[in-house]
Amino acid sequence: MIWFDFGGVLSPPLAELYASYELKTGITPEQLAGAMKTVSDEMGMPPLAPVELASISEAEWGRGLARALVTDHPGIDLSRARLETFGEQWFEGIKANPVMMDAVRCLRESGITVGILSNNVVEWEAYWRLMVEPAGEIDFLIDSCKVGFRKPDPQIFRLAARTADIAPGQCVLVDDLAVNCEAAEAEGWRAVHFRDDRQALRDLGRLTGLSAAFENLPSLSRA
Structure with a gap:
C-alpha cells in the first residue's frame, strides 16, 4: 500500500506555495514562517501543530499569526491577508x-x-x-x-x-x-x-x- x-x-512544492502566498498578500515566506513558529512556541508545540492537531481553530490561529506579524514587523501591511480564513487564500489558484x-x-x-x-x-x-x-x-x-x-x-x-x-x-x-x-x-x-x-x-x-x-x-x- x-x-x-x-x-x-x-x-x-512548499516553496512554490509560500511564493504564491507572498504574491497574494505581500507577506514573505520568512515572515510567515516566523509567525507560525511564534504561535506554536506559545503553545509549546512544533510549527503548525496547533492547527494540524485541531488544538485551536483556523480563526484563532490566524489571529495569532496577525499578532506575531505585527509584533515582529511593526508597520507590516496585512490589508491583503485573510489570516482568519488562511486556507482559502493559501490554496486559491493552486x-x-x-x-x-x-x-x-x-x-x-x-x-x-x-x-x-x-x-x-x-x-x-x-x-x-x-x-x-x-x-x-x-x-x-x-x-x-x-x-x-x-x-x-x-x-x-x-x-x-x-x-x-x-x-x-x-x-x-x-x-x-x-x-x-x-x-x-x-x-x-x-x-x-x-x-x-x-x-x-x-x-x-x-x-x-x-x-x-x-x-x-x-x-x-x-x-
Missing part, C-alpha cells in the same frame, strides 16, 4: 501536482491500494480535496487533525497500518520531509523521500515494479 503525503507531494495525480491513478489501475497520510487542518479539507479529485478515489485517509497524531509521531503510522488492515512492512510512505520518512521506517515501513517528480517515480517504481508504467505517464513527458 502506498501512502502519499499531501503538502509538497500531491500539492506543488492546482495539484499533475505527475503525482497520474501516479496515483496508475497505482490504483494496477491494483495497488493508495491512501493519503497527511498533517492537515480541519478547515482546509474542502480546498485540498478539490485539488486531488483528478487522481480519483483514494482508498484511505489518515488526517492528523482528525486522529490526534501528526507525523512524525510513530502513533500515526501504527494507526494507518491498522486502519488499512495491512502489515507495516507492506506500507510505503511518499513524503517530502526526511524526518517523516525516517519515522515511518522506524515503524517497519518503507519510504520514498520525495525531492522531485522523476526521482520519486524512480524510487517508487523500484518498490512497486511499475517503473515502465511510470515512465509513460502523460504529465511526466510534459514536465
Whole structure:
C-alpha cells in the first residue's frame, strides 16, 4: 500500500506555495514562517501543530499569526491577508501536482491500494480535496487533525497500518520531509523521500515494479 503525503507531494512544492502566498498578500515566506513558529512556541508545540492537531481553530490561529506579524514587523501591511480564513487564500489558484495525480491513478489501475497520510487542518479539507479529485478515489485517509497524531509521531503510522488492515512492512510512505520518512521506517515501513517528480517515480517504481508504467505517464513527458 502506498501512502502519499499531501503538502509538497500531491500539492506543488512548499516553496512554490509560500511564493504564491507572498504574491497574494505581500507577506514573505520568512515572515510567515516566523509567525507560525511564534504561535506554536506559545503553545509549546512544533510549527503548525496547533492547527494540524485541531488544538485551536483556523480563526484563532490566524489571529495569532496577525499578532506575531505585527509584533515582529511593526508597520507590516496585512490589508491583503485573510489570516482568519488562511486556507482559502493559501490554496486559491493552486492546482495539484499533475505527475503525482497520474501516479496515483496508475497505482490504483494496477491494483495497488493508495491512501493519503497527511498533517492537515480541519478547515482546509474542502480546498485540498478539490485539488486531488483528478487522481480519483483514494482508498484511505489518515488526517492528523482528525486522529490526534501528526507525523512524525510513530502513533500515526501504527494507526494507518491498522486502519488499512495491512502489515507495516507492506506500507510505503511518499513524503517530502526526511524526518517523516525516517519515522515511518522506524515503524517497519518503507519510504520514498520525495525531492522531485522523476526521482520519486524512480524510487517508487523500484518498490512497486511499475517503473515502465511510470515512465509513460502523460504529465511526466510534459514536465
